[in-house]
Amino acid sequence: MLNLDWFQPYDGVIHSTGVIYAAICNLPRDMRFKRENMLVLGLLPGPNEVSLHQINHYLAPIVNELVLLWDGVTFDNTFEKICGHISALSSCYRCEKKANYENHKYNFAGMDNMSEWFINRNSAQFCENALGWRRCNSNAARNRFVKTTGVRWSELLRLPYFDPIQFLSIDPMHCLFLGIAKWIVKRIWVDENILKPETLKEIQKKMNQFQVPADIGRIPGKVECGEGFANFTADQWRIFFNIYATVSLWKHLPGVDKKILTRFVRICSILVGRIVQSNLMDEAHQKLVEIVKIIEQNYGRDMITLNLHLSLHLYECAKDFGPLYAFWCFSFERMNGMLGKMLTSKNILFLLKLILNSIPLFIF
Known part of the structure; x- marks a missing residue:
């Protein structure tokens, strides 16, 4: 279970720091979200949140490791923006519902015809469109493609088991x-x-x-x-x-x-x-x-x-x-608070220890 979250580590300063967390869902629920069992896969220092497809630069090294794990790893004795969707304000991640733009703002009204749009999106079509986005040779072409399909490429799509519709949970x-x-x-x-x-x-x-x-x-x-x-x-x-x-x-x-x-x-x-x-x-x-x-x-x-x-x-x-x-995000929010409090000189060694215990880790 991956989660990208942003928080403000400093008082009185607008500075967003991002963290890519992972929780191991094979662990029982009472162990899954304990601090020692949660993985810090990446720290995004900020000061601003990354936008659109730029998140792929941060996901790529993590996905490389996940691909290796999927293929199988031998150990010796020494040893949810991120999925390629556009903003949910204009289109639902999981079904065919498109937002209505009325009175200068978006809404998701239209319950009278719910049977027409409450249909799961097609994962195969999504992946095909994502590959189409990669083939665009300019930012302008990519923007036009996104307006038409509502899809961007995500590095997570390199994972052979990843379903960009079903694997995207609602918190x-x-x-x-x-x-x-x-x-x-x-x-x-x-x-x-x-x-x-x-x-x-x-x-x-x-x-x-x-x-x-x-x-x-x-x-x-x-x-x-x-x-x-x-x-x-x-x-x-x-x-x-x-x-x-x-x-x-x-x-x-x-x-x-x-x-x-x-x-x-x-x-x-x-x-x-x-x-x-x-x-x-x-x-x-x-x-x-x-x-x-x-x-x-x-x-x-x-x-x-x-x-x-x-x-x-x-x-x-x-x-x-x-x-x-x-799968709700209370535990990830708690980790944000812990990391924010650790950004002081007396806690920096403990923070480094926490980070080094999370393997793999990438600081960008």
């Missing part, structure tokens, strides 16, 4: 919690004045009455701050909807929004489980479809965001990779 942390949960509360209920400032104070007061086990994580305590629900982390959004949302929000929401709330709470309760059943995943998928339809019908096409669309593919990802907790 539940960003999609479900930072994407949909945050968006529903802040963009619909707070910005549309359904939850007013005085209402937020009542919600906070109600939440303060909860008695919850200490091991569930940090309890959200910022509901009434600023514009409402200020600076909630992904984990706090997860906790909020799984524990607090139904009781604290119910009397403040109109009928349509109660439908959104009950469905989303049920979705979260199913998807965050460590053991999932096929019939429950079917239920979660159906309720996600219902939420998107309710929002489109009651709040307009402009409100159907990329994350709402991508959530429709979480069911497929769960079938391919297991329960959502087995």
